[in-house]
Every structure is written in C-alpha cells, then in structure tokens.
Amino acid sequence: MPHPIVRFAPSPTGAIHIGNARTALLNFLHSKKHHGEFILRFDDTDAERSKEEYAQAIEVDLAWLGIVPDRVLRQSQRIALYEAAAKKLRAAGRLYACYETAEELERKRRRQQARGQPPVYDRAALALSAEDRARLEAEGRRPHWRFLLERRIVRWDDLIRGESHIDSASLSDPVLIREDGTFLYTLPSVVDDLDCKVTAIIRGEDHVTNTAVQIELFEALAGAGSAPGFGHHNLLSSVSGEGLSKRTGALSIGGLRDAGLESLAVAAAAVLIGSSIPLHPVVSLAELTAILDFRQLSRTQTRFDPAELAALSARTLHGLGFEAVRDRLGAHEIVGYKAEPFWLAVRGNLSVFLDVVDWWRVVEGEIALPARDSSDEAFLKEAAAALPPEPFDETTWSVWINVLKERTGRKGRALFHPLRLALTGQENGPELAALMPLIGRVRASARLCGRAA
Numbered sequence: 001m002p003h004p005i006v007r008f009a010p011s012p013t014g015a016i017h018i019g020n021a022r023t024a025l026l027n028f029l030h031s032k033k034h035h036g037e038f039i040l041r042f043d044d045t046d047a048e049r050s051k052e053e054y055a056q057a058i059e060v061d062l063a064w065l066g067i068v069p070d071r072v073l074r075q076s077q078r079i080a081l082y083e084a085a086a087k088k089l090r091a092a093g094r095l096y097a098c099y100e101t102a103e104e105l106e107r108k109r110r111r112q113q114a115r116g117q118p119p120v121y122d123r124a125a126l127a128l129s130a131e132d133r134a135r136l137e138a139e140g141r142r143p144h145w146r147f148l149l150e151r152r153i154v155r156w157d158d159l160i161r162g163e164s165h166i167d168s169a170s171l172s173d174p175v176l177i178r179e180d181g182t183f184l185y186t187l188p189s190v191v192d193d194l195d196c197k198v199t200a201i202i203r204g205e206d207h208v209t210n211t212a213v214q215i216e217l218f219e220a221l222a223g224a225g226s227a228p229g230f231g232h233h234n235l236l237s238s239v240s241g242e243g244l245s246k247r248t249g250a251l252s253i254g255g256l257r258d259a260g261l262e263s264l265a266v267a268a269a270a271v272l273i274g275s276s277i278p279l280h281p282v283v284s285l286a287e288l289t290a291i292l293d294f295r296q297l298s299r300t301q302t303r304f305d306p307a308e309l310a311a312l313s314a315r316t317l318h319g320l321g322f323e324a325v326r327d328r329l330g331a332h333e334i335v336g337y338k339a340e341p342f343w344l345a346v347r348g349n350l351s352v353f354l355d356v357v358d359w360w361r362v363v364e365g366e367i368a369l370p371a372r373d374s375s376d377e378a379f380l381k382e383a384a385a386a387l388p389p390e391p392f393d394e395t396t397w398s399v400w401i402n403v404l405k406e407r408t409g410r411k412g413r414a415l416f417h418p419l420r421l422a423l424t425g426q427e428n429g430p431e432l433a434a435l436m437p438l439i440g441r442v443r444a445s446a447r448l449c450g451r452a453a
Contacts, residue, residue: 004036004199008062008069009189011043012054015252016061018304019204019236019244022270026233027202028067029271029289039196040069044076045183061253064263066285073196075188082183085191085221086176089147094220095176097143098125099136121146121172145177147186147217154212159200159231160294166212174213186210190217198228205232233297234274236304244304251304260352265313274302281316283324310351317350328353334360338438345434359430363438367425369450376418377450379408383419384448390441397433422447 006027010016016024031038040062044050055074062069075082089095100108109119125146128136133143151169158164176187193201201214211230218227237243244251256266268282276296282288322340329339334356346359361367372380386403388396405411420432423444429435436444 002034002199004031004034005039005197006031006036006200006202007039007041007193007196007198008067009041009043009192010058011046011049011185012051012058013046013049014054014245015254016058017244017253018251018256018266018270021061021065021253021266022233022236022274023203024062024067025065025267025271025288026231026292026294029285029292030200030202030294031070032285033289033292036199037070038067039071039073039198041073041192041196042075043185043189044074045079045185045188047076047182050076057254061257064257065253065267066263071196073192075192078188078192078195079183081191081195082188085187086145086183089176089220090145092220094148095145096126096148096173097128097133098146098175099128099133099141099143100125101141118170119172120170123148123173142179144175144179146173147176147213147220149173149213150216154215156211156215156227156230159202159229160233160297161205161208161231161299164208164211164230164232166209168212168216171209171213186213186217190214190221193228194218194222194226200229200231202231202233204235206235208232231294233294234299235301236270236274237301239303239305241303251306256309260354261309261313262316262353265309265316268316269304269309269312273304273308274298274300279308279312281312281319283319314351317353318348320347325353329356332357332360338363341434342438345430345438349428349430362424362426362429363435367447369447370421370425372422372450373418379410380418380422380448380450382408383422384445387441387445387448392437392441394433394437397436400436419448 008024008027010020010024028038030036040059042050042055042058044055059072086095105121108122112119126148137143149168149171151167153165153167155163155165174186175184177183192198211232215227219225235243238251253266257263264282264284267285268288269279271288271292272279275293275298277291277293322343325343326339329335329343334342342360342363343356346356349359350356383400383404386400386407388399401415404415408415416432417427420426420429423432423439424435439447
C-alpha cells in the first residue's frame, strides 16, 4: 500500500469520547502500519461553539492514548483557501444562492412529506432572476449557498464496507455557506483533504451519506479521480444503546482517565470492540497496530460496556512488566531495590494503578490494625515467636507456615486468615510468600504482636 495520509478532524466543541477515540485510533494505527502520516485537524469554523480549552483537552486526551500527530491544523486559520474554493465553484455554476428562511424550508419539507415525497430541496432558487435576487436582498435577506449535485449514482470501494454507492438524486443540494458567510463542515473538509493530499478518510458509518456529496465536491474542485479512499467503521453506543455525544460527556476519554483506567486498555477496547478480534490486553500500541484489520470490523453498531473496559484495564495492569511502570511507580516514590519485586508481587491484585499506593504502605509504612478475635491472640504471638531469622527470601513463608502447622495444629483458613489480617490489614491480597521479604522481620513481628508498624 502507498504511504497513507489520514486525518482525525474533531470539532473542539466538547470532550472526545470512546467513539471519537475509535476513529482517531483507526486512522493513527492505519498510518503507522503503512508508514504514513497522521494529521490532527480541528474543524473549528463554528466560532461560537468552538473553544480553545476543548482543543487543548483533545490534544491531551489523544496524547494519553499514545496518539502523536505528524501535523496539527486549524480550519479557522485557513479561511482564505475556502473562499478561493467557493469562488471556483460559483464560477463553474456549482454553487448557487438561496434565500429561503429556515421556516420556509421547514414548510416545504412538511408539504413534501404529506404528499409522500422525499424531503429533498426543490432547487427553487435556481429559477430566481437577477431582479428576484435583488428584490430579496433589498428586503434584508442574505443568501445561503448550496452545492449543485449532479444527481447521479456515486460509487466507491469502501475500505471497510466494500463496494458502495449512493444516488445523489436522493439528497438535497447541501448548504456549504451560511447566510452570515461562515462555512459549514463540508467545503472546508474537502478543501483541506485536497490541500493535505489525504489518501483515505476513515470515519464513522454515520457519514456514509455524506460521501456522495463529498466525492462530487472533490471532483468539482480537482477533477475526476481526485477523491481519496473512504472507509466507514461501525459505531459504538452506550450499554443502553444510546448514541455517544461530546455534548453529554458520556464515556469521555478524560473521564475514563480520571477513573484510573489504563490508556492501553481504552485503546484496545476502542479498536477491538465491534470487531471479530477477541477483546484482550495489549502491551503496546505497536501490538494493536499489528493486528489491526479493517476487514474484521463488524457492520453493526456495538454496545460499549464500561464494566468490560474496567475488567480489561485490570487485566492490562496485571500483564505489565516492571520497566513499563518504573516511572509511574517513581512518581509515587516507589523506588529502590524493593520496587521491582514489589510490582511483581502486587500487580495481579490491582484494579487501578493507584492501588499500588495502598500496597506500598503495607510493605513500607504503617497500617491500621483490624480488631482481632480473642481466639487468635495466642496464635499470633506464637507466630511472632516462630518467625525465621533474616534475611527473608522466597522460601521464608513456606518454612514459617510449616512450623506453625506443626506447633498449633491449625490449617486452612484458621491458619492463613489471621496471618493475612495481621500482616497486611486486608482480607485479601497478593501472595504472602511474595510480600514477606518486602515487609521484613521487624515489621512483621510488630504487627503480629499487635503494634502498628
């Protein structure tokens, strides 16, 4: 495959969610798999709704997912290109002025629906004379501008859906420029894709209908065969089946990050859910890149279950080696010779990474000692007296337990549960055989004797 140039083009009008991340990752991983280029383009021509804080937050969210753009563009800085394209379309007779108000258009749609007709714009504005237009403008009306479709069957070989087509005769001529002179999404998007030499547009299937319009617009501006490839992936919905929206913040990337979920788990879920590839932990984006296959994406909308993501995040943590988390541990002052054996001991019991702070306190700090059953007091004192001498190692636990079994006759829960509570303050947790060398003899003895340590 030729080196692809792809883009992710969010509007900075809210926080991106897991569905947006799916589109971003499919583009980014596709570009990396084929040694291409990934462009982040902010579609920020809507000055009223676009906010700089949203743009910055989107860049932070993408970086957290491991997505580093090769280029970043802002449409608000490229208006001259769109003006030039609009001028070209007007000169070619493909962009025409319309003067209907929103209310008038709505009445037209209702009449068409009442007659059983599709609500397609009737092109009444094409019949206006120069005098008609002058009169309407004298009344204070300002035109919006529509792109004149060729009303033909538009075909493309979709990267995901295969052979596809849309009859543009079933569509209204799209409005490209509002009454106030600002551009809607369609024209700037096509102009930028041409200018940046985008080779493939990978996006959600809710944009399938737009494809016919955009292919005609590509060809009107740059000639036959100028349109890039298109790929339309299936959409993710909430677990209840509702669509995801930036405006509601549902399953936002920032929210998932704040909840302590692993970025690799979020990335894996965003890409693999809704495909025939089983959802599983990955150790890097490179691994995810290697298994990416558009042909394995489903054609149906897929429900996204946060509980499934949380479980995947935990499984991802459990498989991470020490080097992958060394810096993250260091940020919590988990350093030194104990750091690596500590991580290997506790990682299998973590739900989120920050759980390491509590377990580090178990091996290096003071713990709250739970109330003890009086029947266990003598046993724990016996356990303290039977502690082997230091240095503790991986055999210390089994040696100690065998002595206690012989001296006390205890076994099973009666043997292990009081020891775990005394040594860690927790009902459950990592293997005590791995924790004992980290806790050490002095701290273990103090806790067995009922002293906080």
